[in-house]
Amino acid sequence: MIKVWGRKSSSNVQAVMWCLDELSLDYSRIDAGFTYGVVETPAYLSVNPNGTVPTLQDGIAEPIWESGAILRYLASQYAEQTFWPSKPADRARVDQWAEWSKINVAANFTSPIFWRVVRTPESRRDQTAIDCAVAELTKVLVIADKQLERCEYLAGEEFTLADVQFGHCLYRYYDIAIERQPLPNLKRYYDLIASRAAFTAHVQVDYSELRNTL
Numbered sequence: 001m002i003k004v005w006g007r008k009s010s011s012n013v014q015a016v017m018w019c020l021d022e023l024s025l026d027y028s029r030i031d032a033g034f035t036y037g038v039v040e041t042p043a044y045l046s047v048n049p050n051g052t053v054p055t056l057q058d059g060i061a062e063p064i065w066e067s068g069a070i071l072r073y074l075a076s077q078y079a080e081q082t083f084w085p086s087k088p089a090d091r092a093r094v095d096q097w098a099e100w101s102k103i104n105v106a107a108n109f110t111s112p113i114f115w116r117v118v119r120t121p122e123s124r125r126d127q128t129a130i131d132c133a134v135a136e137l138t139k140v141l142v143i144a145d146k147q148l149e150r151c152e153y154l155a156g157e158e159f160t161l162a163d164v165q166f167g168h169c170l171y172r173y174y175d176i177a178i179e180r181q182p183l184p185n186l187k188r189y190y191d192l193i194a195s196r197a198a199f200t201a202h203v204q205v206d207y208s209e210l211r212n213t214l
């Protein structure tokens with residue numbers, strides 16, 4: 001059976017868990033990281049030298065870290081055509097949006113915005129830095145909004161790996177106290193992915209354990 005190490009409140013773990021459920025795979029999850037520990041043990045570091053979560057072990061392969069690599073592994077090993085096409089050109093069309101999401105959305109949201117708004121105590125919160133970071137992220141989300149005006153999902157008319165890589169950031173984006181531009185196509189898309197049972201189970205997860213922890 002597939003094993004995942006990582007706490008429920010980690011956004012990168014959430015992407016992996018969401019994907020596992022979308023692919024109807026059996027798995028067990030072991031709490032690790034942050035207050036749950038485990039990641040600093042020699043045994044864990046020997047399989048994931050970063051001491052981060054998630055790490056995934058499938059019985060048939062070496063343990064894997066980096067959530068993007070894990071998603072691609074799961075999709076290549078277990079997914080149907082539309083989620084992760086086998087034809088290189090079609091796969092690249094999905095992958096370009098997945099890569100774009102990891103680099104432009106997750107990186108511009110998690111530490112510059114989520115950490116500053118949620119993890120930093122109010123007395124130390126830098127509103128100017130938050131406003132600048134939100135403006136930067138918004139430039140990227142405008143690109144997604146335009147794409148979602150043309151397409152139902154991020155990479156076209158089907159739900160794909162790119163939606164997991166992009167969509168897992170959106171619950172927190174819409175949940176936290178920041179100024180959001182009205183991006184109607186993005187909101188339409190968010191409501192669509194939020195109606196998926198696996199998204200509700202693994203992404204719309206309480207993150208209060210992370211409040212004021214920096």
Ligand SMILES: N[C@@H](CCC(=O)N[C@@H](CS)C(=O)NCC(=O)O)C(=O)O
Nearest residue numbers: 010011012033034052053054066067
């Ligand atoms: N690029 C890595 C980032 C991994 C990462 O930084 N994970 C965070 C949680 S989202 C972590 O392990 N933080 C330390 C901890 O939870 O102890 C990935 O996508 O898997």
